[in-house]
Amino acid sequence: MGGEKMLRIVMFPWLAFGHLIPYLHLSNKLAEKGHKITLLLPNKARLQLEPLNFHPSLITFHSITVPPLETLTLPPGTETTADISLNQHGELSISMDRTRPEVESILSTQKPDLVFYDMAHWIPDIASKLGIKSVSYNSVCAISMSHVRPSVLPKAAATSQVALSSSSYVGSVPQWSRNDHNSSVYFGDEITLLERSIISLSSADAIAIRTCREIEGVYCDRVAATFNKPVLVTSHALPDLELQLSPLETRWADWLARFGPRSVIFCCLGSQHVLDAAQLQELALGLEMTGLPFLMAVKPPVGYASLKELLPEGYNDRVSGRGVVHGGWVQQQQILAHPSLGCFVTHCGSSSMWEGLVSETQLVLLPQLPDQTLNAKLMADELKVGVKVERQQNGWVSKQGLCEAINRVMDEDSDISHVVRKNHAKYTSMLISPDFITGYIDNFIKDLQALIS
Structure with missing residues (x-):
């Protein structure tokens, strides 16, 4: 550490594995x-x-209690977004906000140099009183964050250096940041997701992003x-696959292993957005149309x-031996990372984006x-x-549309396949270099040392 x-x-990340895991990945690197x-x-x-804590002597997991909300609809025992549907995330954020006294007690007792957070917009208020520097660490990509505009809030709220009362204002959420089509949906007690994000970013001593400047500078x-x-x-701070992650399930x-190199399609659309039955059926039929082996993992x-119970009649018989739909x-x-994997159909969540970029699929x-x-715009239009x-x-995705996109990248002789393969290989080589991650x-x-000096 050079005497530093x-x-x-x-x-304290948002209570979703898509946030918890990147925070743990960064913890391991630190x-x-x-x-x-x-x-x-x-x-x-x-x-x-x-199992993902590779340094238990330096990384301590401290359990917090997520208070139940008896008057709302969260199932008993809800602790993370994995326990609920997307339209219940706003209620879970109320529970997260009610951990504030416990979090404040922990910070007051430990008095760390820094506190990292994302959705708990009240953290900087606590930190400033205790003389702790606050860092808004964001696992979402910089392209998404660049669309946040403080000007949509009252001037005093947008420029405040401390967290504001979540009930002090209510504003509209632009289309890009809505979690459904209703701009009045709250992400907590009288606060929208956009407002929560703006306060979190505006109030921090510094903003940190899981990205690299070569891609999102x-x-x-x-x-x-x-x-x-x-x-x-x-x-991206991803762990080294061979040295640290557990082996693939048998x-x-x-x-x-039954299939040839780079021949299998893997379709995984994340845990936040759940497809309706008709769209899921259509995508399953699209994967069947490719004629290639595939694994579809969806909720x-x-x-x-x-x-x-929802797959089309006769579907399992038709794809038997080459196709699996897993819930x-x-x-x-x-x-x-498996050598048989040839194509990754991804929802372009930030973690999946980075995992896709470092893979050879x-x-x-x-x-x-x-x-x-x-994120998809960044990958398709800018990085290509x-x-x-x-x-x-x-908004409907047809089976023909999915099949056509897969065929375009899997056909090595097509012009678009040649372009994306060449560009992908260039970025993969850069991103998996040990010196690259270590340098970052x-x-x-x-930068953190300078922040607290």
């Missing part, structure tokens, strides 16, 4: 350099993430200028206990939510590393 002070950091991390997370998540600069804050960059390793639609969690990064982009649409699935005017983490630590 050991950093003591508390982290712990490799000798820094101490306390990660605040619910009990069930703590148990599930323990212009958007990092835009965020810095918009919020007049230092923007610190961590790289059932998937054995199944994939069952609301109202269905399993995927078997549970899978080890995405390990599957993408061809990328077919099927975003479901607004921030994912921006993948092909977007065309949607019909009403070293600079990130120097």
